[in-house]
Amino acid sequence: MKIHIDIDCFFVSATRIIHPELEHKPVAIGGRSDTKIFAKEAKNQTVNLENSGSFVPTFYKAYETKDDDIAAFKDADGRIRGILTTSSYEARAYGIKTAMSIREALQLCPQLIIKTPNMSLYQKLSHELHDFLMQRIPLVEQASIDEFYGDLSGWIEDEEIPQFIDNLRHEIKKELKLPVSIGAAKTRYIAKLATTYAKPFGCKTIYDWEFDRFVNPIKVEDFAGIGRSMCAKLNAAQIQTLGALRLRRGTLESWGPYATELYKRVNGESDAPIQTQHKRKSIGISRTFDPLYDRVELRRRVHVLARHLSFAIYKLGVTPTVFHLSIAYEMHQKSHKNISLSELFTEKKFDELCISLFNEADTQRRLHVIRLSINCSSFTRDSRKELSLIGFAEDKAMHELTIKTQKLREKYGMDTLKFASEL
């Protein structure tokens, strides 16, 4: 059987290790798009190249932590900004949810305690849990900062699994002080579904004989991989539950390969092996800010983002060949541009590329911009594409210059060296 392990309200649970007085209280972790990187004066940035995801940024600012960190979310004008990334179960009882604005959450629960994120602590705990699991289970895959899959086939007999995962859950609580929930089933997708029902701090094993009884009544939106648009499509086809979905193989197959795969996952027919090493497929940076019209300042911000991303790309030691820049405007307008380029990566070229992508993508010139994102993917080490030899000599000289820059930045910080175009 496969198992899925998920830390319960991870960021809150991590904070409670340091602040045990927050146990049994409504607590939430706030987050806000860190626009401090656009400041012209230098500041301390930390680069996080592991497990970055929707709420785990690649670049972050280390915060000081106090009893209640609400002040950290106030603007110069005293307005509370930002959204919640995690909330405790006590807070959820008030209707507080992930991605809700802090202001709205405080209206629902005025006694809510807000803490700032502590990424280094989360990374440390995530590593500790990974190490711990590797000692207990032969095959462990880290799926995100607080989620792991394990393969127990040939290691633990199926009938002994409930006891095994229950012991594991208590051991993790005792050794690492982290509450986790664990699901077990014949495939990873059903194991993950089981975890959802085990939460908080519980275990759930789904045997084949109870598969139908467990899976069928669950609403389609509760299955990982069914997003809002797929859910709407299913509902329009009179499919509300996973049981109803399982009766409609033909319908799902007629919707194409994604829906077909989804059908197989729900039906327990599709599985993926546990991958012990999580390979990064892309890296990106993105910032949301107050609506900004000034194109000169926007281009400067593109330079800043390019510099940070370039640093991360060098640190990862990869050569991306697909570059994507997207712009979000006010009034829900969006625009993006991408380009494939099989050449040696240099910061100078990347910086110029980002600016030209921005110029091309900026089609709504009368609108204010609220977000800029740059993403790089298809690393050559993976795709084995040959790098173009045109301009290789100049690229190589520039490449070496960038390596020197990189060393200086690693030593003295991200803001040590900038291109003149950014100043």
Ligand SMILES: [Mg+2]
């Ligand atoms: Mg979790």
